[in-house]
Amino acid sequence: MTDHADHAAESPAAGTVAPPRGLAPGTLAARHPVALGTLLALGAVNVAPLVIDTYSVNVLVRSFLYAAVALTVDLLWGYTGILTFGQSAFFGIGAYALGLAFTHIGLTPAVAVLALAGAVVVAAAVAALTGWLAFGYGVSPIYVSVVTLVLPIVATQLVFSGGTFTGSSSGLSGFDTFELDLEDWFRLAGCGLVLATAAAWLFVRSDAGRVLVAIRENEQRCTYLGLRTARIKIALMIACGIVAAIAGYGYAAYTDVVAPELTGFVFGTELVIWVALGGRGTLLGPVVGTILIDLTSAYLSGSLPFIWQLLLGVAFVLVIVALPRGLLPVLAAGGRRFAGAAAGTRAAVLPNLVPLVPTPTAAPADAGASATPALRLRGVTRRYGSLQVLHDISFTAHAGELLSIVGPNGAGKSSLMRCIADGHERTGGTVDIAGHPIGRRNPEACVAFGVGRKFQAASVFDTLTVAECLRLARMRHEPPSLWRRAKTLRLPVSALQVAQATGLLEHSGEEARHLSHGLKQALELAMVLALEPTVLLLDEPTAGLTRPERQTIGTILSALTRDSGMCVLLVEHDLDFVREISSRVVVLHQGKLALDGTVAEVVGSDLVRTIYSGETHALGDAHG
Amino acid sequence: MQAQILDIATSAAMLYAVAAGLLVIFGVMKIINFAHGAFLTLGGYCALLTTWAGISPWLAFPVAAIVGFIIGALVERFIVRPLYQRPLDAILATWGLGIILGQVITLIFGREVQFVQSPVQGTALVLDTDYSLYRLLLVPGAILVGVALAALLHGTRLGLAARAVIMNEALARGLGIDSDRVRSLTFGLGSALAALAGALITPLSSVDPAMGVPWLVNAFMLVMVAGRSLISLMVATVVLGGAQVLVSSYASPVLGGLTIAVLAAIILRIRPQGFARD
């Protein structure tokens, strides 16, 4: 109650901040800062070698290439949450592609191009393999760190085992390479870095780029929005691997040396350190951080090598423990200009929410609904080791039904929901969604068949805005742009209704973590509805809500089943609520289906009365 | 062949000694201590100090364990404790700690490679093979470490508390067990074991500020595969360590160097829980 009241009081104020300041979203004006920044940076990179001393130019070429790799680490770790120690391996692939080609074949334009192509292909293949290994279903999140740790070790040992072919510990050096002035190397590397950063900047701010943050924040929710997160992560891994390989290629061409250290795990961890110090998830932070750190260490390596390393180590630990966002954002937050700019970009991308005109395809689905049940369970069982939580559950549910599942704690209600939404969950039996058996498919495949699942605790994306959360839910239907943000967001009428009725619309520019508990629940419901599911699974949607909030949700649910012909499955403890809105009730008790009937039948049943008054042993047939 | 059996046994013993400390910390705290390599190095330098002091090389082992314990407990208090909810950050923070320890060691002892005295010299005739006595002694040494750990976990109240925290921390706290203290002691114990392992391996190789790093990765892989059990760690060290020896002997020592890491990655992909029972 208090929580909600507080929020209601502050929401008008928040509402006045959120609307854009007269900027039409997505126009050139909105993208202007990026273009301007890129041009300025390009200009600076071209002028810099004229004023900086030779040694710094020399070192900076290397720093730029490192920074490009750090950029990929930031995309993987900072944005997507994949802690990788393996980007050095891709850098090494690029470097050795050039080193081996130029040493053993020689420098010709054709060889140079082929070597680059080889580097890209090998890096992409290795990244795909790494991703396939690391992002399989049910694999623990730390496993990706295991794999990316193995990667540079394997790469280094392969270099070692190559004998004179790879130069082993010595590496390869002294091969003929491109004849370029130091200044030109500087400009080349600098422009490459600026363009890569700008591209990454556009990407992470595009609609597609928000998926990365969504995966980091809540991968489970992503999969239940039908997003194939494993494929997205593998694709990202491939792109990042290729960029790192190109940087490595440039490094070898510039320094005329390839050495096992370039592929090693220590370099891989250094990249993570630079990114952490610069500020993970900020792109500019890691780039600037890498350049500053590498340049400073170049100056200090002679005079203060240990102290410098010690300082870096101390700074790194402090940042990880106390300032997980890194140094740069903290420093930058001091400047008001940064804060203003950040708020500006945030506001400028608020899309207009428009109702989705029902497509003709929706109609046949309704027509077919009468013939095929929306949901059919046959003999579903679930075991955890020796513990059996579901015994032989069979029932069907049709379009337009609101089926409540009730039962005491531990009756297996939530397990049942999981078995419907994820093919890996059940131990036995079959589940058909609108006539499609789900088999052993992943949640995202079940979503494709028409399942929408709302979790018990509101599962949203904390650091994304309400509009962004809703956009993610629509991506299955409308593939997002890779470099820009759409001006409009089309939502199904039901989702829009939920957003309107709960007051969510006024908060569409706000980050989800700032929402009240009730609004988070409403947001998740709207997201699930945006999927246009045929079977909607709701696990205690009203837990922890105030009475008016429950009322609102109840009204919406009734309307949904009535008007849009959805099949809703509701798990609920509050039996008053169940009585008000259900068309049918299923009672689960100790993992078995105890009763399946109308509300009146269930409410009047002695069985339910005994279950709820606690004399469980009186329930003879439930004990067998 | 006999020599290979001895190689496998002694290599597995070395790996077991090196990985046990990491396993203890991972088991109780669910945190990967990437400063493990630095603690190994610390143990190596403790052995170096005993060599310099001219006292019995056997004393290197208790000295290393004690120093490791004290520093480990301090580290837990000031660096690891804020990170229990952020396991990936804990990996990074402990890695950073490893850098700090390495640099401090460098500042004190210099960068160069140094050597310690071995407590035993010469060879013994086992299985018809003249084999390094020290390496042979590593086998009972590792078994001793394993038995002592098992006794500590299963025969003392601290061990019982630690096991309770591993199994269900919330319940353990509700019964009055101070899980913070258990964790401090556990981290200290894990660090002590790491330092002890460092002292154990140095007579066979050399001491330098980066000596622990190559061991870290193998220990990490073994622990990932072993899960939380000292027994499955033993299985993992024999299987993976054995594979390493065989690949080194029949293919090449260099490929042997990546055997453990690659096998671990494959095993974990097929069976995410590794050699652990469930």
Add this chain to the structure above:
Amino acid sequence: MRYPMLAAGAVMVALGTAGPLPAQAADPIRIGVPVGLSGANSVVAPSVVQSAQLAIDEINAKGGVLGRSLELAVADDASGAAGAQKAFDSLIFQKKVDVLISMETSAARNAGLPIVGRGKVPYIYTSFYEGHSCSPYLYVDAWVPDQQVAPIVDYFQKEKGAKTFFLIGSDYAFGRGMLDFTREYIKKQGGQIVGEEYQPMDASDWTPVISKIRATNPDALVTSTAGGAPNVTLTKQLRAAGIKALYGNLAVDEGTAKNLGADAAGIVISASYLTSIDSPTNHAFAAALDKKFGSDLKTPNDLSVPEYEAVYLYAAALEKAGSTKADAVLAALPTVSVDGPRGSIRMDKQHHAPLTMYLGEVQGDGSVKVLKSFKDVDPGAQCPTLK
């Protein structure tokens, strides 16, 4: 005008160090010494730095060269290629040294050479190595396989009756280069190679190699590992495993041997410098080192003495050229000679130097007993394209 990067400058000021200064007429002549203070070479690097420091101090005490004093600039190359690049970059472009004089791993030397070419700085390489490294900027005053291998192999074959050999090396240019030469030489002399194994430079576990030695049971071992750590770990593990074969080591120096203690006893080495050389210059050198460094003294060895002599060679070339200009110095280098602890050194054979070689056996106390010596052994045709 060019300025160092502001940010880096600011950090350096904060840390209390000074940035590079603009060159002035009375500036000292800077001698850059990139060495492996960390990594595989860290065992011997400190003695090399001491030798360089001694030579520079001695020359400065006599008034310097061309009216200018000499100044030492050391940089750590971490004994590897990537580290060497940073060290060479820093010395040549940041510290703007006039010459590089150092021992390096072959990996580091190869990685550094392109930078030397770009910076157009003379480079005197003072480490024994696998040979055939050729550059107009590079001079070498230490031995190559042609000078070193024959004495050991001949001794094993003719005086100890060895027929089968096992070769062990660190897997890098030096390790492979030395053993390539050794293998061919042994074959030419009618010996048999029963095994040849390489491990990465930073390897510290030699168990699989020792297993193979046991399996093949050779009469003699010839090893060529990176000087320092791999050398010591290999020797310790060989001894611990009870391998009794003859043991010729192409990379061990006296200091390392002393470190090894009893384990080193019986190792046969072939070197151009031993502390026991009985010559007035060697005695004077030893006394000067002792006086300067006292208890901190690192045993001088076959890597540090060439460094000492190379500084003198450079000073002599400066005097002759009359300037620090690279072209003039490079032209003068092969024409000057110094009388150092190893005797008279002149790098006039295709940028390499004829040397007197000693065959020695390490004793239980780490000292080396000279078995034989060979006067002014020619380095052979190392760089036919150079003068």
Add this chain to the structure above:
Amino acid sequence: MPSVTLMAEVIPALECRGLSSGYGEAVVIRHLDLVLRQGETLALLGKNGMGKSTLLKTVMGYLPALAGTVRLEGRTISGLPPQRIARQAVSYTPQDQALFPDLNVGDNLRLVVDDERALRTAVAHVGGYFPFIPDRLTQKAGTLSGGEQKMLLLARALISAPRVMLVDEITEGLQPSVVTRLVEVLRVEQRRLGFSLLIVEQNVRFALAVADRYAVLKQGEIADLGASADAGAETRIIDHLRL
């Protein structure tokens, strides 16, 4: 201000004042006032999701109090971590996962006593009620039957010499004979040790049999409070609980 001695008599064993709590932002308990008197047994009843378990978890320090305070015999304990509260002679038996199934019976008991001698005495004592315990000290607790596990839980709570005992649904899924046994043991021990008992129940009969007073929770607030002996208490409670 009453004198100290006077206060000691009226100080409740446990006292919640204005207590609000929940999970994250979901508030489950709202401004709750509840008093557990010295030596009494109070049963908390209510439908699922009404905040009964949440209340126990908040008292025990697992969940932070969003507002209000919890006092144990006059000392504020809200804000302390669970182990500190447990050390003040509060015994808590959660509803799920209350045992260590992979530890043996002896170890499960050993966790709450000071040393081996105390354990031997305690085992001998509870063995009087539950003879299987001394016989099967080395059996893994997870392999005991459901009823035996509940008895072991009660035994563990008793041997920790509690001043206040918090028990969450100990009768769930038990046969009537076992429930009767538990009621008996609780009565005898409470008389002997004088602890105060706060018990969460769905089994109304058990609750009324063991408790002096009852409280019904609805939507995180107390809907009904009375003495178990009151006429019509059971009917009233079931009315609260029914659909």
